[in-house]
Amino acid sequence: MAALAPCRACLRSVTFVTGASAPLLRPPRLPAQIITRAASSKPDPEPYHINEEEDEFDDVVGEIKRRRKRMADKRNRQGGDFVDFLKVYIRGGKGGSGTAAFMPTKKGTGPPSGGNGGPGGNVYIKTSPHISSLSTVSKRSVGGQGGNGAGNLRHGSRGDDVTIVVPIGTVIREVHREGEAEKNWADENAMGLDREERRERARERWLVKHPNFEASPRDIREAEAVLKEGGRWTQRTPSFEDEPALELDIAEPIDQPLLLARGGGGGLGNTHFVSPSTRHPRLASRGVIPPSRTFEFELKLLADVGLVGLPNAGKSTLLRAMTGRRAEVADYAFTTLHPQIGVVRVLNDGTWAAEQDTPIEETELERMLDAEARMKGEYQPLPRAPRARDRRCQERIRFTVSDNPGLLARASENVGLGHSFLRSIERSLALSYVLDGRRAEPADDLRVLHKELEAYKPGLAARARIIALNKTDGQEDDVVAEKVESLKRAAGEIAQAHGTAPPVVLVVSAKFGTGMDKLVNLLADAVGTARQRIEDARPKPRAVEEVKDEEPEQEADLF
Numbered sequence: 001m002a003a004l005a006p007c008r009a010c011l012r013s014v015t016f017v018t019g020a021s022a023p024l025l026r027p028p029r030l031p032a033q034i035i036t037r038a039a040s041s042k043p044d045p046e047p048y049h050i051n052e053e054e055d056e057f058d059d060v061v062g063e064i065k066r067r068r069k070r071m072a073d074k075r076n077r078q079g080g081d082f083v084d085f086l087k088v089y090i091r092g093g094k095g096g097s098g099t100a101a102f103m104p105t106k107k108g109t110g111p112p113s114g115g116n117g118g119p120g121g122n123v124y125i126k127t128s129p130h131i132s133s134l135s136t137v138s139k140r141s142v143g144g145q146g147g148n149g150a151g152n153l154r155h156g157s158r159g160d161d162v163t164i165v166v167p168i169g170t171v172i173r174e175v176h177r178e179g180e181a182e183k184n185w186a187d188e189n190a191m192g193l194d195r196e197e198r199r200e201r202a203r204e205r206w207l208v209k210h211p212n213f214e215a216s217p218r219d220i221r222e223a224e225a226v227l228k229e230g231g232r233w234t235q236r237t238p239s240f241e242d243e244p245a246l247e248l249d250i251a252e253p254i255d256q257p258l259l260l261a262r263g264g265g266g267g268l269g270n271t272h273f274v275s276p277s278t279r280h281p282r283l284a285s286r287g288v289i290p291p292s293r294t295f296e297f298e299l300k301l302l303a304d305v306g307l308v309g310l311p312n313a314g315k316s317t318l319l320r321a322m323t324g325r326r327a328e329v330a331d332y333a334f335t336t337l338h339p340q341i342g343v344v345r346v347l348n349d350g351t352w353a354a355e356q357d358t359p360i361e362e363t364e365l366e367r368m369l370d371a372e373a374r375m376k377g378e379y380q381p382l383p384r385a386p387r388a389r390d391r392r393c394q395e396r397i398r399f400t401v402s403d404n405p406g407l408l409a410r411a412s413e414n415v416g417l418g419h420s421f422l423r424s425i426e427r428s429l430a431l432s433y434v435l436d437g438r439r440a441e442p443a444d445d446l447r448v449l450h451k452e453l454e455a456y457k458p459g460l461a462a463r464a465r466i467i468a469l470n471k472t473d474g475q476e477d478d479v480v481a482e483k484v485e486s487l488k489r490a491a492g493e494i495a496q497a498h499g500t501a502p503p504v505v506l507v508v509s510a511k512f513g514t515g516m517d518k519l520v521n522l523l524a525d526a527v528g529t530a531r532q533r534i535e536d537a538r539p540k541p542r543a544v545e546e547v548k549d550e551e552p553e554q555e556a557d558l559f
């Protein structure tokens, strides 16, 4: 040991040398040889060179802008893809355990002083207008566990609450519920345990023993009785027959978070087990594990108008033409993989305009296609929705339009993008078929679309009041007229078979923006009528006079 002790002289030198000049604080010097080798192993850096030629400079600016845009897009998506269906496991947090402890006194063990366990955290749900996908919802949401109690009557802390944030339009259904008691019961049945063995297991599950003192059989019996009396011993979880499954249709923003799962209660400290016969209970109880629930989260976008068509019919181009929303457009099927929504404002003078605040997004694919077209000299900008002509004009109606992925035959059986698409149009007030006018028989496409809508949800097709025959530009008038006629015939037949009014056939070209005024105004009328119908169906609060008139009669009945 003596050999390891620093000598007095060394200590003195360290103590009195301070600040930057302290030799012990300086980094060790590398031998000159090593420094030279390290420097020579790296090639000399090229001097930074800025090319000031105009086109190159433009490119740099463009690249920076593109990168910024890409980053902003990614942020908006919050790193995930579009998700509109999810199964989520939810459970309130476990309650913390109580403690068996005693006050220390000079004479030894004093009165019981075990604190209670803290309750587990709850799971809540709320909406955010800033998200439009379930991609940020975690598949497992469990409330925080309550803290355990401690001696000196210190109670455990409350578990942290968890809040699930969903977009507006989410439908939530509880599909499975299982309590701990039921799980244990099933396990014990499988093990073939008898009554006494089950009881022993329950005691192990519920009771916390003092770390130093052995609990007597009487202590255990009495603690069991206390827990049974408080309803803590058997925590039955109500089945769906006893308590219906939770169903929530979140069609409007939620201001206050809603409770989905409550956390488990905290366990009892040993002060709760004192009785005239047991002054020093050596037991406490564990916290409750709340039942686990499985929920289905389904996002049903809330657009007033849904565009329904086969792949490549021009739905996204139409959305763009009507709303200015830059939905991805390309000449192949399934360009659109998830629904997108734009807003149309119709003014009192019959003119219409895109919602001013609609974000205009440029997609990656589009940029590539535009660049290619520019190189070939074939660039043609896609239509933009018009701006309001007269800013002072009042707005007649404002509605949202959703562009959806293409529908295929047998989509109702989940072929193609199937249900994910149908789910989002299910709640639209009005639908519009979009047909590719370049196809030989658009009437056949209409039959397919109608059949699929009806197969998914009977009565859904009745909401399609308009048929937009798209891509009619560059076609002979008589060819178009013939297709319109055959469409009208097909629509009439379908309507007759279902006892509904036939939809209106409109000739449009989304790409060149023809026929848009009529289409927008017809859609506005359809939305207005549907909204009015909903308003009329709502139960009205009774007029005050009416209630007043009835009051004397009610009083007369009472006496």
Ligand SMILES: Nc1nc2c(ncn2[C@@H]2O[C@H](COP(=O)(O)OP(=O)(O)OP(=O)(O)O)[C@@H](O)[C@H]2O)c(=O)[nH]1
Pocket: 309, 310, 311, 312, 313, 314, 315, 316, 317, 318, 328, 329, 330, 331, 332, 333, 334, 335, 336, 337, 404, 405, 406, 407, 470, 471, 472, 473, 508, 509, 510, 511, 512
């Ligand atoms: N000539 C012409 N071409 C059109 C018209 N509308 C759309 N197109 C073209 O048709 C192709 C498909 O258009 P999209 O809008 O992507 O079609 P979509 O129905 O959204 O397709 P999916 O998303 O794949 O289902 C694109 O090349 C458009 O430029 C139109 O009115 N006239």
Ligand SMILES: [Mg+2]
Pocket: 315, 316, 317, 328, 329, 335, 336, 403, 404, 405
């Ligand atoms: Mg599309």
